[in-house]
Amino acid sequence: MLKSIRLALALSVITLTGFAVTPAMSASLKVVASFSVIGDFAKNVGGERVEITTIVGPDGDAHVYEPKPADAAAVAKADLILVNGLHFEGFLRRLIETSAPKGTIVELTKGVEPIAFKTEFAEAKESGYAGDEGHKHDEGHEHEDHDHGAIDPHAFQSIPNARIYVKNIAEAFCAADTDGCVDYQTNAAAYIEKLDALDAEMREAIALIPQNKRTVITSHDAFGYFEHEYGLAFLAPQGLATSSEPSAADVAKLVKQIRQDKASAIFMENITNPALIQQIARETGIKVGGTLYSDALSPPDGPAATYIDMMHNNIRQIKGAILGS
Numbered sequence: 001m002l003k004s005i006r007l008a009l010a011l012s013v014i015t016l017t018g019f020a021v022t023p024a025m026s027a028s029l030k031v032v033a034s035f036s037v038i039g040d041f042a043k044n045v046g047g048e049r050v051e052i053t054t055i056v057g058p059d060g061d062a063h064v065y066e067p068k069p070a071d072a073a074a075v076a077k078a079d080l081i082l083v084n085g086l087h088f089e090g091f092l093r094r095l096i097e098t099s100a101p102k103g104t105i106v107e108l109t110k111g112v113e114p115i116a117f118k119t120e121f122a123e124a125k126e127s128g129y130a131g132d133e134g135h136k137h138d139e140g141h142e143h144e145d146h147d148h149g150a151i152d153p154h155a156f157q158s159i160p161n162a163r164i165y166v167k168n169i170a171e172a173f174c175a176a177d178t179d180g181c182v183d184y185q186t187n188a189a190a191y192i193e194k195l196d197a198l199d200a201e202m203r204e205a206i207a208l209i210p211q212n213k214r215t216v217i218t219s220h221d222a223f224g225y226f227e228h229e230y231g232l233a234f235l236a237p238q239g240l241a242t243s244s245e246p247s248a249a250d251v252a253k254l255v256k257q258i259r260q261d262k263a264s265a266i267f268m269e270n271i272t273n274p275a276l277i278q279q280i281a282r283e284t285g286i287k288v289g290g291t292l293y294s295d296a297l298s299p300p301d302g303p304a305a306t307y308i309d310m311m312h313n314n315i316r317q318i319k320g321a322i323l324g325s
C-alpha cells in the first residue's frame with residue numbers, strides 16, 4: 001500500500017517535472033537576423049533558447065535583396081530584429097516600414113569604430129551606393145547623422161568587430177529574456193574565446209605573407225575592415241555596390257593599378273557575378289585564386305557554413321593563392 005503510494009507520488013513528480021520542462025524546450029525568444037553571419041552569431045549566443053529566422057540566407061546579397069512577404073511576417077512577430085546597420089542591408093528601411101515590428105531593432109555595429117571607404121574608385125562606389133535608400137535613415141536611428149556614402153558597412157570582416165556584434169547580441173538577449181541571461185553570457189564568452197583563437201590564427205597566417213605580396217583583388221569592397229585589421233590591401237572594381245556595373249574606364253584604371261601595385265592574387269566572391277573578375281584576370285594575367293566569402297556564409301555543406309569557417313576559408317584561399325600553400 002505504502003509502496004504504491006510512494007510509486008504514485010514518484011510518478012506524479014516525474015509527470016510534473018516532465019510537464020514543467022516542456023515550456024523551456026520551446027524557444028523563449030523569436031529572433032530575426034538580417035543575414036547569415038548575424039544568424040550564426042545569434043545561434044552561438046542563443047542556443048536552444050532562441051528561434052532564429054534569417055532573412056538573407058547563404059550566398060545571398062544583402063545590398064540588393066528584395067524582401068518577401070514571409071520576411072515581413074517574421075519581422076512583425078519577432079521579439080528582436082538583429083541587423084548590421086551602417087546601411088549594409090539595402091532593404092531594411094522598406095521592410096521595417098511594411099512590417100511595423102513590435103520587437104526591438106538592434107544594430108550590431110553599435111560600438112564599432114566605422115571606417116571610411118578608400119577613395120581610388122570613389123566615383124563608381126558613390127554612384128552605385130547612393131542607390132535607392134543610401135541617403136535615408138532607418139527607423140529609430142534618426143540620431144545618427146553621418147555620410148552614408150563614405151562609411152564601409154562590412155564591419156564583421158574584422159574579428160575584433162565580430163566580438164562587438166556578439167556582445168551586443170548577448171546584451172539584447174539578456175534585456176529581452178532575463179531568465180536566460182546567464183546562459184547567453186556563458187555562450188557568448190565561450191564563443192568569444194573561439195573568436196580570439198581565430199583572430200590569433202589570422203594574424204599568424206598573414207605574417208607569413210611577404211609585405212610586397214599583400215595586394216589582392218576582389219569584386220566588391222567588402223574587405224576594408226579586414227584590410228584595416230590584418231594589413232592586406234584589397235582592390236575592388238565594383239566599390240561597395242554589388243549591383244553597379246563598373247564602366248570600361250573604371251576597369252581599365254583598375255587593370256593599370258593592379259599592374260602598378262603588382263597584385264598577387266585575384267578572387268571571386270560568393271555573392272557576386274564572376275564575369276568581371278574573370279575579365280580582369282584575363283587582362284592582367286593573374287590566375288583566379290578561388291572564392292572568398294564576403295557578405296554571406298555558404299550553404300551548410302559548403303566551406304563557409306559558419307562565420308569561423310568563413311574566416312578560415314578566406315585566409316586559406318588567400319594564403320594558398322599568394323604562397324601556393
Ligand SMILES: [Zn+2]
Nearest residue numbers: 063222240295
Ligand atoms: Zn558588400
